[in-house]
Amino acid sequence: MTEKPMNAVSNEAVDSCGCGCGREDLPWSGRGTDLPITGCRFSLYPMTDDFVSIILGALDKTDTSHVWCQSDALSTVYRGKREYVVDAVAALFANAWREGVHMALEGQISRGCPGDVSGDSVLSCEGEAPNASIVAAATQPALAKLSLYPLGVENYIDDIAKVWYRAEELGLNPTSIHYATRVEGSIRDIFAYFNDVCALMERTVSHYVLHFTINVNSPTDEEE
Amino acid sequence: MTEKPMNAVSNEAVDSCGCGCGREDLPWSGRGTDLPITGCRFSLYPMTDDFVSIILGALDKTDTSHVWCQSDALSTVYRGKREYVVDAVAALFANAWREGVHMALEGQISRGCPGDVSGDSVLSCEGEAPNASIVAAATQPALAKLSLYPLGVENYIDDIAKVWYRAEELGLNPTSIHYATRVEGSIRDIFAYFNDVCALMERTVSHYVLHFTINVNSPTDEEE
Incomplete structure (x- = not known):
């Protein structure tokens, strides 16, 4: 297959430490920058033979006028203001959703x-975020897990507690699993929660990373 | 669909801080434990209508006698000694591989x-790791990205440099992208590299997390 579902990445060096990996010339200290740039690197995995058209369609339908974008064969990155970045990623997932398709x-x-x-x-x-109406309509049920890394601080337990309580407040039924926290809710509510967590981290630490996975239409029948 | 491609997770509370999220009663300090347990939580995404049979087949073919396993609708976790955990995850991906199928x-x-x-x-x-021969035969080309988080230390630049140089030594052509480092090589060599990185982190920090994505048979045609 030679389709090109995403924009090709340039081979220019990117001045990024890879959040701890890849820069041998940088005195990485755990202290973050004060750049007001939030980024989200993500990959979409529709588990169907039609994955290329779903990915292309979702990228095409999503209004990315408020973020910087770059894609390669592994993932896509959006960078800009936090609320617009989360808006674009949430909308992309909502735009990708298809009845019965696990992704x-x-x-x-x-x-x-x-x-x-x-x-x-x-x-x-x-x-207003350009995809706000699409995200607001994304009430399809989803499962998600997140792992949060506030970096460069030693004790942030109060903030971690706030993150957990926030999931409870939103009715996302948080549960602890090894290396992550699981939540469940609509696509809309889960991304709203991620946005809340990021907003909290902005106020708390100079550098954070939130890793997440969200899926829909899982065929797995979990025993209660 | 009501297939059950993975074992159902129990609803018992798991005593895990989610690496920074989900425990409101834990005085998280950035200091790790000295438990000799390495874990890998992973999700496999075959982008084909046959995804259930590929996942089930890969889980079935992989010898998990040397690790503890648990799966739910989002992911699977293997826990045990580092070399056996990496062996099992690498073998699972090798066992899942199919000609021309993007996953x-x-x-x-x-x-x-x-x-x-x-x-x-x-x-x-x-x-010897129980899947060693399967992993050794996994010479199919792959792309990967990794983000490494050595936690609870302020300055570990020398070790980060070693991680980068190790990728170069192994011929994995590391490049920096926003928030991650990209490498390319065979499935076998990329997992051997991940194992090396983890071994290095064990000697260096009390708590680390390595997030990675590896894919094969990507249809994306990247411009040079």
């Missing part, structure tokens, strides 16, 4: 990486 | 989480 999206939302650069972002937009 | 595996390898428990693991096994 997953894995992503990492990050801000404050000491190796980050001021470029490759869109920060000039204002106003 | 991805995302995972997080972790050790030393302060909220970890001494149970849910297999630590008594010795000798």
